[in-house]
Amino acid sequence: MTDRDTRRRTIHDVAKAARVSISTASNALNGTGRTNVETRERVKRVAKDIGFRPNALARSLLTKRSHAIGMLTNDTYGRLTLPMAAGVSEVLVDQGLSVFLCATNNDPRLARLHLEALLDRQVDGIIFTATRLDLPPPVELTKLPVPVVYVFAEGPPDSISFVPDDIHGARLAVEHLKSLSRSRILHVTGPHDYLAVRRRAEAYRESVGSGAEILYGDWSEEWGHSAIDEVFARKGPRPDAIFCGNDEIARGVIEALRDIGVRVPEDVAVVGFDNWEVISKQTRPPLTTIDMQLKELGHQAGLAILELAKGEEVAPGTNRLPCSLVVRQSCGSMTR
């Protein structure tokens, strides 16, 4: 008698309280089948009164749709994955989908463990996100019984992926610099073995034409420093603008410039890449930089997986999303 108090309410409780059968209760609650307006209202009211909430597990078991998706991520919750995850979650929550977050640390064992757990839980789809575009997932993701979407990662041919348009981003940066009458634009960037680095470099080279010079290094502020030390130590014409591979490098560049008495943006304009605000906003002067629209990437991926989960078609291929230019104070027209 009293043990009922602690149990969660089931549709049986609703049916009993509303004096109908459980199938009528179900129909009334879901608006399926034919139900008298009166009874429907009564059932709904009763359900609310006794605090009934349908058990998603039971429902999913029957309908074969768990309304959950898995997000497999490659890095230790880095700064790239998170805005993407936020974007994904944002478009899905209102559709009643929940997101399992699985950090694989790029460890195959862990990745497989998470993947199996997701599959066992009958997720409706999987989103794989990485931190760079040219690394294969730590676990085989083809031939899965559920749809897969890749974000900030490229899957096998014919898969669906969303990546930032690096070429567009680089072009945006260089064109901005050119519009400011800068003519000797240097590119200081990250490791050459990153596909994104090569893509941006290529776009930079095309946009700048002759006189293009690319310095490859790592992603650190320190590299930005030493690149400047090197460039400004040598003879010959000096750059009046520097397009950096990421914000950390840009910050290092700006500090090195200040150290040797070169003014930013008056003497040299600087553009970063990433718009990682803890850096870009706090650099002096604040960085003009390229934003990869990570959240939007997540939105699109979320929408895509939603369609796929519903059984609808989504055109395969790599979707390159435009970047945006965030203008702050590290650029400006030349002052002669």
Added chain:
Amino acid sequence: MTDRDTRRRTIHDVAKAARVSISTASNALNGTGRTNVETRERVKRVAKDIGFRPNALARSLLTKRSHAIGMLTNDTYGRLTLPMAAGVSEVLVDQGLSVFLCATNNDPRLARLHLEALLDRQVDGIIFTATRLDLPPPVELTKLPVPVVYVFAEGPPDSISFVPDDIHGARLAVEHLKSLSRSRILHVTGPHDYLAVRRRAEAYRESVGSGAEILYGDWSEEWGHSAIDEVFARKGPRPDAIFCGNDEIARGVIEALRDIGVRVPEDVAVVGFDNWEVISKQTRPPLTTIDMQLKELGHQAGLAILELAKGEEVAPGTNRLPCSLVVRQSCGSMTR
């Protein structure tokens, strides 16, 4: 006949293929009940051969344990939440628990939506994480049918929470400075309305004794700058050490010091707080700072929710976890 190919294998398929009943199959697979070694092995082999994986939904429906927990987070996937989430996930994955990540953006509507979804999915527990300790959750979390653990947040009395020990952290910083023979230690910190700020300030004051001076501001580099400008513009004795409320402030302090020709650490030693590596490692010199052990916080919370989910008791109360001192180059003995 052939439609079977695309369907997932069920325990029926295993039973049929192994020529046993489904209950025997179940027993063999789970090691429950008594089963002949031979049949057990055979069932297991068959299960593996046909690629059987148990449907977690069906299992959970029956056992009343979903082996999933929800993580409700307050911020837009900030830097605090993520290491914590990684810690939680790390201890749970091997126990077969999965984590739903729910970003509430501190929006009550969204929080309620997520909470209801979690409850509907019969999660075994909920972890609430915030970005500061003195803000109430955006949704009522008491009187839930599942256990709740608070991380980097304090719940109502008698709840279970895990927070960094700010007092210990601040003391660690000040004692370190004192051990380096620094005697005029200034504290430049964040907004006074943060509980953590007040706690750290109090610990600092006690540890320093007379001569303590606290400057409250915001969490930015810029504030670090202007604090230094102010302090070094005035007459009287100058600090030989500065304990900062976070790494961003510390970075601003160090840059401002360099701008006015004060050497770090020779003339003034600086300690930060947070160990946010993008800042602490790239500052020149790299920052000695306090690490709040966020991942460990996540570990403990994960372990706690695991116990609770199993129905075991966990002592209520606020668990304050020790911080650690990360020594880099922004401190050092005085050189006179």
Added chain:
DNA sequence: GTGAAAGCGCTAACAA
């Protein structure tokens, strides 16, 4: 318009 009955895939008494 409503209800009885079947069953999603699985576990757990209990019988054999």
Added chain:
DNA sequence: TTGTTAGCGCTTTCAC
């Protein structure tokens, strides 16, 4: 040791 049976909470034909 193994199989039969009865559900978990829900949706969904299909009679009435």
